[in-house]
Amino acid sequence: MIKARVAESPAGWKQLSVIQFTALGALVIGALVSLPFWGGPGVMRMLVEFLTLLALAQLWNLLAGYTGLVSIGQQAWIGIGGYALIVAADDLGLPIPLGLVLAGVAAALLALPAAGLLFRLRGGYFSVGTWVVAEILRLLVMNSTDWLRGGLGRTLTATSAMTRETRELLTYALAVVIGLGVIALVHLLMRSRTGLALTAIRDSETAAANLGIETQRIKLFVYLLCAFGTGVVGALIYLNLLRITPDAAFSVQWTAFMIFIVIIGGIGSIEGPIIGAILFFVLRQFLSDFGEWSLILLGAIAVVMMIFAPEGIWGIIRRRWQFEIFPVHRRVGASSGDAHERNAWQ
Amino acid sequence: MDWAGTIVQGLLLGGFYALYGIGLSLIFGVMRLVNLAHGDLIVCAAYLSLVLIEVTGLPPLLTLAIVIPVMFGLGVLLQRGVLNRVLGSGPMPPLLITFGISIMIQNGLLLTFTADTQRLPAGSLETASVPIGGLATVGVLPLLNMAIAILAIIGLQQFMGRTDLGRAFRATSDDPTTAELMGIDSRQIYGLAMGASLALIAVAGILLGMRTTFGPSDGPARLIYAFEAVIIGGLGSLWGTFAGGLLLGVAQSIGAAINPGWFQLAGHILALLVLAIRPTGLFARTRDL
Incomplete structure (x- = not known):
């Protein structure tokens, strides 16, 4: 029977197992929750x-x-x-x-x-x-x-x-x-x-x-x-x-931030905005005078990416290493017997 | 309130919006593209003229001879070098690219010219006015603008209706694939359309710069006025856009006469009302765009 399977990566792509995904999530949540005890107010x-x-x-x-x-x-x-x-x-x-x-x-x-x-x-x-x-x-x-x-x-x-x-x-x-x-x-x-x-x-x-x-x-x-x-x-x-x-x-600058983060990181994925937000934030910390130049630079990067790499940084990573953290794609396939039965998202 | 005077001033103001709107309408008609940097390019043209005036000492209207071809070239370059590369991948890429360009232009202008507002020195033209029918005196500059808007529409219609290139424009607008089969290079047509759109807004930018002050962050408001002229008038009709621009100007003028804080608000509300009551616009052609 042909059906669209819930949330699968394309054939052969790697995903995290349930244990790996839970461990990664627990690590991130643990770090964020415990931060007030070890990180400063800055x-x-x-x-x-x-x-x-x-x-x-x-x-x-x-x-x-x-x-x-x-x-x-x-x-x-x-x-x-x-x-x-x-x-x-x-x-x-x-x-x-x-x-x-x-x-x-x-x-x-x-x-x-x-x-x-x-x-x-x-x-x-x-x-x-x-x-x-x-x-x-x-x-x-x-x-x-x-x-x-x-x-x-x-x-x-x-x-x-x-x-x-x-x-x-x-x-x-x-x-x-x-x-x-x-x-x-x-x-x-x-x-x-x-x-x-x-x-x-x-x-x-x-x-x-x-x-x-x-x-x-x-x-x-x-x-x-x-x-x-x-x-x-x-x-x-x-x-x-x-x-x-x-x-x-x-x-409108708020929306400009959102758009630049999403385009640079990778539109149409959950990982993309995370990568984009990290890059945006690093750039903002390093450019001490975050003003006109930074926005021109971000705009230029976004325009160039839209033309040459519309899938963004995550799109490039995803294709190169065939890997996803938050798989939300669907795939049409036979209902049983292929390798993906084993993975976490059945 | 002096109704006649307010309405006349509104109509004259609306002439500027009509000219913005025609440029937006033109490229949407030919290639279904909305250029989010439209307003910023209008402001850009005014700054270009300002630089030319300072360097050469030419009067503003004569700088048109340089600014129009420069903006036309910029439009062709923008379309052929950038936007044509994302043709056929849906409406999102060109929108986001022109949005990025809009942010770049705004910040580039801010860096180069600071946030101070500027004005193009129009000399005696700035204050010249003629009385009309004993009702009100109207500025020569807005009248000139109105005449240019009308001439631009007639010119575009003649061009579209009577020339081979105009026929190629219409064919590409209707069906780019079939037009290509007939030997029309749609990419070239798109380039020319964007060039023409920027040439039109070059005129609008300079005329506006002579009439009022402008600053680096004025672009988005110009884009919105152009959009509202199109929405009020109706997609796909140049005369509709013209009328939409005039109505927008009148709404703003009446709003400002009631309360100075309602100048822009009144225009926005008119546009939304038209959208609510008659979503195809007041003067839309039945053709679906």
């Missing part, structure tokens, strides 16, 4: 930044790389998330973790009507449309001179009662949960039936619809999920930065 701050970038890149990859929705307006949800956290924590007096969840909810609630309009646009015009949505939200915040203090922005004060150590530990803990949570979410989603539908839509929306996939509903689901996730990460960013202004929070 290392923790660096990891908060790294994990936020990683989560943003994974979410953008889910949207564009796996679903084909090329949004250049994800900064909309970062801004909404940041402002929602400040409103929830300062104006409503809610606890910070609940504030983060509400930030995601606020982003998803605003993304719903936005999607209703944006999904009428195709391809490139959808992309510009997402940017328009972000601009509208920025202008609305700008015009809220009393409540949100317009262009001056606001400062998170709810955490000022905490000691610096407590605040940093809380931020770090939330960053670890969100960073790992997003990877787990994307991995599980892509291994589900919905994941199969997503790649089908990306590769040909018409064909996917003809096979009975409810393309609009699934696209809407992913768009809202990514808005929710990006909203939560936006709240985390401003829990860390404390000070928010509409121009910085709704800046």
